[in-house]
Amino acid sequence: MHRTxxxxxxxxxxxxxxxxxxxxVAFTTSTHSAADIHSNGLMLSIGNDGLSTYDKVLFRGSGFTGAVTGLSMTMNSLILGIGFAVGKIVLSMLAAYAIVYFRFRFATIAFWLIFTTLLLPLEVRxxxxxxxxxxxxxxxTYQGLILPLLASATGTFFFRQFFKSVPEELLEAARIDGAGPVKFFIDILVPLSRTMIAAVFIIMFVYGWNQYLWPMLMTTDERFYTLMRGIKQILQVWVGSQIPDYNEAFALAVLAMLPPVIIVVLFQSWFIKGLTESDK
Known part of the structure; x- marks a missing residue:
């Protein structure tokens, strides 16, 4: 037993x-100068340029307009991640609620039509x-970045399966108490779904946070640049003998990795419960 x-x-x-x-490794490497990284590669020790590097990354203006900072790109990535997560959860819950509790004739067909959109990734459309x-x-605009990608077959599937596991007795009790469809959804289903909401939120937040292709296509204004675009922009700077700012790219990579890691660590118990248990 002990050996196991x-x-x-x-x-x-x-x-x-x-x-x-x-x-x-990304953090320790970001604390060295770009020349050291270019010469020696990844670093495991902490260098002397960490504070100056992160100060430049967070607060120094860059880009053609000089208006882009690491802080602004982080805020744009947060808006994108939270907007994706919240919007997808709301639409998915409403769609799953209609499919499960409103007994219209083509509910099953509607669900499978939604589910087949998993075969159509963003690149196709x-x-x-x-x-x-x-x-x-x-x-x-933020609306243009978020709204077209809010429909989620994955979220609809998760919430549909969860709603189908809710006992019919709760619905009957709500009807006896005079609760209508809206009250039943808000007062009963939403509180019961809190662990599932947390699980889907984590998945969708990471999905929105890591978006690169769609923001690159939708935005030409530097005010809407995200961290993913910022990292790519730094690494594209190679003119003549100029060395790219590897340290700043690694610092941006650390900033890009931290929020998803923090969210997963903080909500890991809810995430596991939402995907494995029925918490009713």
Whole structure:
């Protein structure tokens, strides 16, 4: 038993090492100068340029207009991540609620039509989506960045399966108490779904936070640049013998990795419950 426990903990520690290791290496490397990184590669020791590097990354203006800072790009990424997560959860819950509790004839067909959109990734429909946003004059806006991608077959599937596991007795009790569809949804289903909401929020936040292709296509205004675009922009700077600011790119990578890591660590118990338990 003790030997089994030892190997279990060893495997978990190795998993932690492989998951957290890249974040630690990115941070230690970001504290060295760009010339040192260019000459020696990744660094495991902490250098002397950490404070100046993160100060430049967070607060120094860059880009053609000089209006882009790491702080502004972080805020844009947060708006994108939170907007995606909240919007997808609301739409998914409403769609799943209609499919499960409103007994219309083609509910099953509607669900499978929604589910088949998983076969159509963003890259397949990116040009029609762009044309629609352009016609609606939503380019270079947060609405244009968030609204076209809010529909979520994954979220609808998770909430549909959860709602189908809710006992019918709750619905009957709500009807006896005079609760209508809206009151039943808000007062009963939403509180029961809190762990599932947390699980879907984590998944969708990371999905929105890591978006690169769609923001690059939708925005030409530097005020809407995200961290993913910022990292790519730094690494593209290679003119003549000029060395890219590797330290700043690694600092931006650390900033890009921290929020998803923090959210997963803080809400890991809710995440596991939401995907494995029925918390009713």
């Amino acid at each position: 426990g030892f190997f279990d903990h060893l495997i978990l520690l190795l998993g932690v090492f492989f998951m957290v290791g890249p974040l630690v 990116i040009m029609p989506s762009y044309q629609v946003m352009s016609d609606l004059h939503m380019l270079n």
